[in-house]
Amino acid sequence: MTTRVTTSRAQRASLVRAAIALQTVTIFLQAVSAGLxxxxxxxxxxxxxxxxxxxxxxxxxxxxxxxAWKPGGGPVRPVWYASGFLALASAQVVLGIAHVPSLHLPLGVLMFGLSLLALVRPQEREAGRPDHAGMPTITG
Structure with missing residues (x-):
């Protein structure tokens, strides 16, 4: 049973990693299309x-x-990162529609850098890591 849960958590972590990769690629393609x-x-x-x-x-x-977080008890940190990226993406859209390139372009570079950092960041180990509230897990 433990192996099944671990595999499920590993699969969820892989899905989160794939979503970050997709986001990173789309941000990079935005830079290419900005040049075009x-x-x-x-x-x-x-x-x-x-x-x-x-x-x-x-x-x-x-x-x-x-x-990945809620049903399986995975780490909450990716939820915070994803929420931050969505807020940055919202600001980016607003700045683009308003034609404010002096903020739109640097924000795009920042988003690409942060997304790339999230992509290459090592996966959190499940054992010995803090739980959702930041408190160490107690195993008995």
């Missing part, structure tokens, strides 16, 4: 569609993090 926005006629369309996809990837990351 400046140099081609179809760049605006690509950047607009990419913004929707990136926002959807951020929402997916939050959903997957919530599903």
């Amino acid at each position: 926005l400046l140099t081609s006629a179809y760049g605006e369309t690509l950047h607009s569609v990419g913004a929707r996809v990136m926002y959807g990837a951020s929402m997916l990351y939050l959903l997957v993090a919530l599903l």
Whole structure:
């Protein structure tokens, strides 16, 4: 039974990692489409569609993090990270619609860097890690 729970937690962690990877790729593609926005006629369309996809990837990351945390008792930290990314993505969309490139571009770079850091961050070990409230787990 313990092996089954551990495998389930490992699968959930893999899904969270895949959601972060998808988010990171979509943010990178937004940088590419931003360059095309400046140099081609179809760049605006690509950047607009990419913004929707990136926002959807951020929402997916939050959903997957919530599903990995709540039912299975996984770590809560990915939920906080995903919530922060969704807030940043929301600010990014607002700044893009308002045409404020002086904030929109640096925020995009920040988001890419943070997403990349979340992607390469080592997975949390299950044994000996703090539980949801930050208190050490007590095993008897």
